[in-house]
C-alpha cells in the first residue's frame with residue numbers, strides 16, 4: 001500500500017475534471033432509522049468534498065448530503081469508469097474487470113457452492129459483466145438473470161438482462177432461488193429497500209433458496225489507512241453512499257428477512273470482505289446497537 005503513488009493519483013483525478021455536487025439531505029440513519037447521527041468525515045479518497053455521517057446506534061456510515069438517483073446515474077454514465085481508471089493508472093473497462101470477477105466467482109463457488117439448490121435460477125443484482133451468473137450456471141446448470149442499470153455492461157452474455165437500478169426494480173411475481181449481491185450493496189441509495197425487494201423475489205426456503213451478499217469491511221479500510229498514518233478519508237468513496245461492516249451487513253440481512261447461515265472471511269493484504277450466505281426467514285429483526293463498532297469508527301476519525 002505504501003508503494004502506491006497518491007500524488008500521481010490526485011493529478012490523474014484532477015485531469016478527469018469531475019466536480020462533485022451533492023443534491024439531497026439524508027434525515028436519520030438509512031439502516032436503523034435512528035436520528036442519533038454525527039458528522040464522520042468530510043472528504044473521500046478522490047479528495048472530493050464528500051461528507052459522511054456516523055449512526056451512533058448501529059455504526060452505519062453513509063454519505064450526507066449526497067447525490068440523488070439522477071445525479072448518480074449521470075455519474076455512472078459519464079465519470080465512474082474514468083475515475084476508476086485514474087485510480088488504477090490504466091484504462092478500466094468491462095474487459096479488464098472481467099478476469100478479476102471470474103477469479104472471485106470461482107472462489108465463491110468453491111467455498112459456498114454446497115449451499116446452492118439443484119437447479120439454480122440465479123439473479124445477480126448489479127451483476128455488470130455477468131461473471132457470477134456465468135460461473136454458477138456453468139458449474140451447476142440452471143438459468144441466469146443480470147440486473148444492472150448500465151447499458152454497456154449488459155451487452156455481452158447469454159443470460160437474461162434486466163436494465164434497471166436495483167431501487168427501481170419490481171420483480172412482480174417472478175422468483176429466483178439464488179440471488180447474489182456482490183460488492184454492490186455499498187452503491188445502493190436505499191439498501192434496506194433493495195434487500196426487501198430481493199426477499200420478495202426469493203423462492204421459498206424449503207426450495208433451498210439462498211441469498212449471497214458480499215461486502216468490503218469499511219472499518220477495516222479505515223484501520224488500514226489509520227495504521228499507515230494516512231488520512232482515513234481514503235476509506236470513503238463517492239460511489240459508496242453506504243459503508244458496511246460485518247455487523248451492519250448482518251443487521252441489514254436480519255432486518256429485511258434473511259437469516260445468515262454462513263459467513264466467509266475473505267482476507268488479503270489491505271483487504272477484508274465478508275461473504276454472507278443467507279436463507280429467507282419468515283421473521284425480521286430490528287437493528288441492534290453496535291457500541292463497539294461505533295467506538296472503533298470514532299477512534300479512526302479522532303486519531
Ligand SMILES: [Zn+2]
Nearest residue numbers: 029032055058
Ligand atoms: Zn443506524
